[in-house]
Amino acid sequence: MTWGRRRRVDYHNWRSSASEEDLREYDAFGPWIYEIKDEGDTPKRFRAACGPHYGARFLLKAPRNVERRDARPGMDLYVAVLAVHDHGASLMSLTGEGVVTQDVVWSDVAALESYRDLLYSRLTLKLRDGGAFDLEYSTVSSDLMRKVTDFIRSRWMRHGEAPLPVEPEPVVTIADFAFQNELDAKRRSGPQPVAPIHAEPANRYCRDAANRRRLSTGVMFLEAPNELIIVNRDEPTRRFLEARYAVKCVFVPYAGVTSFALVRPPVGRSRRFYELTLQVDKQVLRQSCLVAPERVLARLAAHGATQTSA
Numbered sequence: 001m002t003w004g005r006r007r008r009v010d011y012h013n014w015r016s017s018a019s020e021e022d023l024r025e026y027d028a029f030g031p032w033i034y035e036i037k038d039e040g041d042t043p044k045r046f047r048a049a050c051g052p053h054y055g056a057r058f059l060l061k062a063p064r065n066v067e068r069r070d071a072r073p074g075m076d077l078y079v080a081v082l083a084v085h086d087h088g089a090s091l092m093s094l095t096g097e098g099v100v101t102q103d104v105v106w107s108d109v110a111a112l113e114s115y116r117d118l119l120y121s122r123l124t125l126k127l128r129d130g131g132a133f134d135l136e137y138s139t140v141s142s143d144l145m146r147k148v149t150d151f152i153r154s155r156w157m158r159h160g161e162a163p164l165p166v167e168p169e170p171v172v173t174i175a176d177f178a179f180q181n182e183l184d185a186k187r188r189s190g191p192q193p194v195a196p197i198h199a200e201p202a203n204r205y206c207r208d209a210a211n212r213r214r215l216s217t218g219v220m221f222l223e224a225p226n227e228l229i230i231v232n233r234d235e236p237t238r239r240f241l242e243a244r245y246a247v248k249c250v251f252v253p254y255a256g257v258t259s260f261a262l263v264r265p266p267v268g269r270s271r272r273f274y275e276l277t278l279q280v281d282k283q284v285l286r287q288s289c290l291v292a293p294e295r296v297l298a299r300l301a302a303h304g305a306t307q308t309s310a
Contacts (some may be wrong), residue, residue, distance in 0.1 A: 019074075026073040031138035033060050033145065036081070038250050043078040049092045049099045053083035058086075058148050062137050064171045082135050084148055086155070087124065102133045106155045110280035113236070116142065117246035123149065126258065140233055146189065150253075153168055154191035156253040158228050172196040175305035178247050179220045182231050192224040198293040206290060208237045217244055221296050228252045228278075228299070233239055236273060236288035250287075254303035256280045262297060263307045279308075 025043070028034070032142065036042050036059040042050050043061060053059055062080040064071075071077060081092040088105035104125060113124040118137050123145060124134035174180045174196060186194045202218035217233035234246040259279045265272030273288040276296065301307060 022073040025077060026071065027061060028076075029071055029077045030068070031063060031140055032189045033062050033137050033141040035059065035144070036061055043076070043081070045094055046078070046081045046092055047074055049101055049260055050081060050083070053081075053085075053090060056083040056085050056088060057151060057269065058082070058084040060144070060148070062135055065136075072261065081134055082148075084151060089152070091135060103272060104129065104133070106152070108156055109152075110181045110283035112149065112250070114145075114249045114251075115246065116248075117234070121145065125152075126280075126283050126285070128281035128283055150189055150191050153227065153251055156274055172199050173201075174199050175201040176218050176220070176221065178233070179231055182247065183220070183222065186222065186229070188189075190224070191207070194222045194224045194229065197221050197223045197295045197299060198289075198291075199289055202233070203292060204266060204271075206237060206273070213240075214238060215240060219287060221293060223299055226254060227252070228251060228254060228296070229256075230285075230287050232287065250280060252286065254300070254305070257258070257303070257305040259308045260297070260300050262292065264292070 021044075022085050034041065036050070036055065038052075039047060041061070046061070050059070060082045061078045062082070064075075064077055064079045066077075066266055074075040076094060079094045082092040085091070088108075090101065090104075091102045092102050093102075102203060103173040104127060108127055108129070110128045111126040113122075113126060115122045115124070115235075119139050120136070121139045121142060122134050122136050124132055126132045162308050173297045179199065183194070183196060198219075200216065202216060206214055206216045214237035217238055219236070220231040222229035222231065230250040230252070232248050233244050234248050235244070238244045257278055257280055261277045261279075263275040263277065265274060271290070273290055274292050276287045276289060276293060278285040278300075297307065
């Protein structure tokens, strides 16, 4: 090795060897989810799978999680396409074997989960058979994905049947800033009116499942005429000096809940959590609460779900 001299790096002009189509896709590439308007917007690997979906309410392409400096014209820059129709959805994912498609109709969906943690976000459809599929994306596309979420929620509304009215709002204090933001957002844009029916502030002293001293992260339950909405911080506890930025919203259609149960903490064990369990066929949803969510239990029963013993 000769000191003071750098090894020569060969330079390749990627643009000169790329087609106009690849350059157009590369120049538009970024962390955003794009709406596909026609075949020209569709990534080449997905065109055969997207044929039946060009009339969808939403047809979205999700980018690969790669730094812009590492992207090249002609690469597979998009790893998934989501088609949302009136009757259901199709998720097309790029794998080592090619494009794999998962189809679902809305009656097969047990719950919808929207999750974000700083720049990472995820939309998950939890299925009644116990399965799920999800779409990961950057939080910069949150406004678009909120429209998708609200449209899916609107498909759960029982048209032609009068829903149970939301009861007058009780005195429920929403002290958590993130929870208040979620409540305000759903009141502004959601397909149905919402009201808080149970809320627990964060940062209460508690014990986790291993009996370690922790702080709670709080929870908020919202009611809409056709659905129960659970807002939490993903994990029920945090360590004393740990920062937690995640927010998860779970939308559960009342019509799908077959049964529910409340597991109470052991007698004499203070600052332990109750566990609310919602059963939707083979899908099981769980939420920890420091206070028994009695009003949530009452509303589940009013919508026809059966309370079972833990």
